[in-house]
Amino acid sequence: MTGKVYLVGAGPGDPGLITVKGLKLIQQADVVLYDRLIPMELLAETRIGAECIDVGKLPTKHRLSQDEINRLLIEHAQQNKLVVRLKGGDPFVFGRGGEEALACHAAGIPFEVVPGISSAIAVPAYAGIPVTHRQITSAFTVFTGHEDPTKPESSIDYAALAAAARLGTLVLLMGVSHLQDITTRLLAEGIPPETPAISIEWGTTPQQRTVEGTLATLPEKVQSAGLQAPALTVIGEVVNLRAMGLAWFG
Ligand code: SAH
Secondary structure (H helix, E strand, C coil): CCCEEEEEECECCCHHHCCHHHHHHHHHCCEEEECCCCCHHHHHHCCCCCEEEECCECCCCECCCHHHHHHHHHHHHHCCCEEEEEECECCCCCCCHHHHHHHHHHHCCCEEEECCCCHHHHHHHHCCCCCCCCCCCCEEEEEECCCCCCCCCCCCCHHHHHHHHHHEEEEEECCHHHHHHHHHHHHHCCCCCCCEEEEEECCCCCCCEEEEEECCCHHHHHHHHCCCCCEEEEECHHHHHHHHCCCCCC
């Protein structure tokens, strides 16, 4: 008999932002393998006797390799367990959930995906910024500033991002330490320097901090404020809505 692996999105930080389905699975799980960015309050929902394993990765130091995590998921499921793989935000948005699902598939382990509320939309919302707004935007684009370091050269197409910025909002994940490089490239591709921009650290939690500026001024402000991961950056006219009365949180 084999158990099952559930790839569950834990939401962006506020523990109330997990789905009903995800919470029920945490309460039933035999084992929970969790990441660094999940709301830790959720672990208190596990039943007595459930095993909770921290497989979180620090930005500089990988506690467990992806292969080791995949192997743990499979080994626990092979012991007929209900395995919850709890990941920050949504498992399929820069969460390597696809890799883990493929590993389960290759090992013949049944799995389900329970989507989560991604930080990409929820963190701007808690800062008072709708990622789309009628008449201002017709798209929003989520991109990463932290690529797989084994890639031979950057595959980020900054010209395409500048074109996307003409349609709407850009949301940058995992880019706070490379913010200066990234904004310099976006400016070089023609995004106006006065475009409103904001970085949000630990969004949706009581520690939420924001630094606001323009595409040209933001990196220096973020650096002097000492913002660090987890943080994301929103670039576009929608940032102005925050000052127009939408900054509801905190
Ligand atoms: N799967 C996750 C994203 C994982 S990548 C999701 O859907 O949200 C991790 C990045 O997400 C961080 O580097 C940061 O850019 C962003 N992030 C996650 N939680 C955040 C939070 N509470 N506040 C700000 N940014 C956050």
